[in-house]
Amino acid sequence: MKVLVPVKRVVDYNVKVRVKSDNTGVDIANVKMSMNPFDEIAIEEAVRLKEKGVATEVIAVSCGVAQCQETLRTAMAIGADRAILVQTDVELQPLAVAKLLKALVDKEQPGLVILGKQAIDDDCNQTGQMLAALADLPQGTFASKVEVEGGVVKVTREIDGGLETLSMSLPAVITADLRLNEPRYVTLPNIMKAKKKQLDTVTPADLGVDVAPRLKTLKVSEPPKRGAGIKVPDVATLVDKLRNEAKVI
Numbered sequence: 001m002k003v004l005v006p007v008k009r010v011v012d013y014n015v016k017v018r019v020k021s022d023n024t025g026v027d028i029a030n031v032k033m034s035m036n037p038f039d040e041i042a043i044e045e046a047v048r049l050k051e052k053g054v055a056t057e058v059i060a061v062s063c064g065v066a067q068c069q070e071t072l073r074t075a076m077a078i079g080a081d082r083a084i085l086v087q088t089d090v091e092l093q094p095l096a097v098a099k100l101l102k103a104l105v106d107k108e109q110p111g112l113v114i115l116g117k118q119a120i121d122d123d124c125n126q127t128g129q130m131l132a133a134l135a136d137l138p139q140g141t142f143a144s145k146v147e148v149e150g151g152v153v154k155v156t157r158e159i160d161g162g163l164e165t166l167s168m169s170l171p172a173v174i175t176a177d178l179r180l181n182e183p184r185y186v187t188l189p190n191i192m193k194a195k196k197k198q199l200d201t202v203t204p205a206d207l208g209v210d211v212a213p214r215l216k217t218l219k220v221s222e223p224p225k226r227g228a229g230i231k232v233p234d235v236a237t238l239v240d241k242l243r244n245e246a247k248v249i
Contacts, residue, residue, distance in 0.1 A: 001054065001056055001111035001112065002056065002058075002059060002108060002111055002112075003046040003049060003050070003110055003111065003113075003114060004059050004101075004104065004105065004108060004113045004114075005039070005046045005059065005061065005075065005080065005114050005115070006039065006060075006061045006063070006097070006101055006113075006115050006127070007035050007036065007039040007040075007042070007043065007060055008035070008063075008064075008116070008121075009034075009062065009064055009067065009068045009071040010034065010036045010120055011026070011034075011121060012031075013034075013037055013120055014032075015031055015032055019221060023220055023221055024219075024220065026121070033067070033070075035071045035074050035075065036119045036120055037120060037178075038115075038116025038118060038119070038120070038175075038176055038177075039075075039116035040078070040116075041176045041177075041178065041180050041181055041183055042116050042175075042176040043058070043060065043078050043079070044079075045114055045146060045176060045180055045181055046080070046114050047078060047079030049148060051079075054148045055111075057081050057082075058080045059080065059081065059083070059108060059110065060072050060076060060083040060084070061083070061085075061086070061101065061104055062086070063096075063100050063101075064086075064088065065088075068085055068087075072084075072085060072199055073191075074186060074194075076193075076199075077191045077193070077194040078183065079190075082197055082199070083198070083199045084104060084200050084201075085200070085201045085202070086100050086104075086203070087201050087202070087203055088203060088211055090204075090211050090212070091213055092211060093213055094130060095130055096204075096210075096212075096213075096214075098126075098127050098130035098134055099134065099211070100204060100207060100209050101131045102131060102134040102135050103207035104207070105131070105135050105137075106135075107207075110171060111170045111171050112148070112153065112170060113128075113131065113171070113173045114176060115128040115174070115175050116175065116176055117176060117177055118175075128141060128175035131173055132173040137171055137172055137173050138168035138172045138173070139168075139174070140153070140157060140166045140168060140172065140174045141175045142157045142175060142177040143156065143157055143174050143175065143176055143177055143180055144156055144157060144158055144177050144180055145180065152167055152169055153167075153170055153172050153174070154168075155168065157177070158179070
């Protein structure tokens, strides 16, 4: 069984991002980029499935600029067998990425597609769900546990009331939550091995997909600075301020 894992190149989670002076977006010039943490969890889960003998091949996929090759090399250092880069300089939105992944799913015929539940740059949380809809596949979102037995995958997910377990027939789409696993550290020998692994580059045109943006960002601004707190003399004043000023009760 093949497992397809899409990974996204994002600003590193330790970096404090700054908004551009003209408010058109986030300034990513000379900023450290890395793999989206949720996608790292997805790669780790796919590699663990391969180590258990459930999966035979793990394929990492990334869509974007040429520098995404670094992210794919990291995925291969974690344990992916080969990688595919869909190279384009166009700003990709979730629907376009889902269409590209749908084309690759049709081509590769994986038994399982594991994605991170969302990217930490735009927080859209849309690509996995859109891919499942386009490919007409069952989906298990926010997975905290994945078990594959025969032609069925059981996905445990956290909901408001506790835990929910879904049973789905393969092929299926799964999006990974933080609690699914803890990714392994990438070792130097594996980084060197990853450089020799196969990395194919295709374009959206090769896949017959139009990736033109459908949405336009009007403005990006930083959140308002938090004001200083105040001390209140008694509970009655606290309740009054919560009710009339903060309007939270």
